[in-house]
Amino acid sequence: MALNRYRPAVKGYLEAIVRPLAKTGLSPNHLTVIGLMISLAGAYLFYRGEQFTAALVLLFGSLVDALDGTLARLTGKTSRFGAFLDSTFDRISDGAVLFGIALGNLVDWKVAFIAFMGSYLVSYERCRAELAGSGTLAVGISERAERLLILIITALVRHVDYGVYIVAVLAWITVFQRMWAAYQRLR
Numbered sequence: 001m002a003l004n005r006y007r008p009a010v011k012g013y014l015e016a017i018v019r020p021l022a023k024t025g026l027s028p029n030h031l032t033v034i035g036l037m038i039s040l041a042g043a044y045l046f047y048r049g050e051q052f053t054a055a056l057v058l059l060f061g062s063l064v065d066a067l068d069g070t071l072a073r074l075t076g077k078t079s080r081f082g083a084f085l086d087s088t089f090d091r092i093s094d095g096a097v098l099f100g101i102a103l104g105n106l107v108d109w110k111v112a113f114i115a116f117m118g119s120y121l122v123s124y125e126r127c128r129a130e131l132a133g134s135g136t137l138a139v140g141i142s143e144r145a146e147r148l149l150i151l152i153i154t155a156l157v158r159h160v161d162y163g164v165y166i167v168a169v170l171a172w173i174t175v176f177q178r179m180w181a182a183y184q185r186l187r
């Protein structure tokens, strides 16, 4: 909710990065795949216990994640499959990052699991409610951009364990915020 508000403010910068990429013939789907690979590398670095580097790699992966849609829109290549691929790869990345953190013993796996479940539920609720006709359900205090930034910032100070705790709490608050919003729009 909060960070999504800054989309228009960063749009121009994202387009400036994407313009030269568009000339290379790179497709939005290529960029989506590259973004996932970078995020998976970040997850692996978490597993290796290298929090600081993992955070930088994940930040770069998140940037690429914001670029694929920008490239699609700029080149008139938006597609329904591209949207599906982008969202599906977001879920793989979200799961892999928390799995990497847990596997690297950077946090109690039980807390990681609660954060994982909350994160997936938040995204699932949006998808399911929109399918039922709610209109865009981008609501709640901890959407994906917020969750990612919390993990990135806490990992940069080598305390991603705090980040996972925060995500576990905020994601579940968001679960109930989205449930309420869906109730109001769909009842």
Ligand SMILES: CC(C)CCC[C@@H](C)CCC[C@@H](C)CCC[C@@H](C)CCOC[C@@H](COP(=O)(O)O[C@@H]1[C@H](O)[C@H](OP(=O)(O)O)[C@@H](O)[C@H](O)[C@H]1O)OCC[C@H](C)CCC[C@H](C)CCC[C@H](C)CCCC(C)C
Binding pocket: 003, 004, 006, 007, 010, 056, 057, 059, 060, 062, 063, 065, 066, 069, 086, 087, 090, 119, 122, 123, 124, 126, 127, 142, 143, 144, 145, 146, 148, 149, 152, 153, 156
């Ligand atoms: C390390 C260096 C080599 C690289 C450094 C590069 C930097 C300059 C980085 C800038 C990055 C910045 C521009 C982008 C970061 C955004 C990132 C935090 C979030 C990534 O989201 C990508 C994108 C996806 O949105 P989308 O709607 O397509 O995704 C939906 C989402 O997954 C839904 O999940 P949920 O329901 O919410 O759970 C799904 O339901 C949907 O299916 C799915 O489609 O979003 C892009 C737009 C962002 C929201 C824009 C945010 C702008 C912020 C103001 C960025 C602020 C970044 C700071 C400058 C970075 C400083 C960090 C530092 C650590 C202090």
Ligand SMILES: Nc1ccn([C@@H]2O[C@H](COP(=O)(O)O)[C@@H](O)[C@H]2O)c(=O)n1
Binding pocket: 028, 029, 030, 032, 065, 066, 067, 068, 069, 070, 072, 073, 077, 078, 079, 080, 081, 082, 083, 085, 086
């Ligand atoms: N391979 C892709 C990726 C994205 N899109 C389109 O962009 C939207 C997501 O934009 P982001 O800025 O959040 O990345 C998505 O819903 C699609 O419309 C695409 O077509 N192909």
Ligand SMILES: [Mg+2]
Binding pocket: 064, 065, 066, 067, 068, 069, 086
């Ligand atoms: Mg994207």
Ligand SMILES: [Mg+2]
Binding pocket: 035, 065, 086, 087, 089, 090
């Ligand atoms: Mg994505």
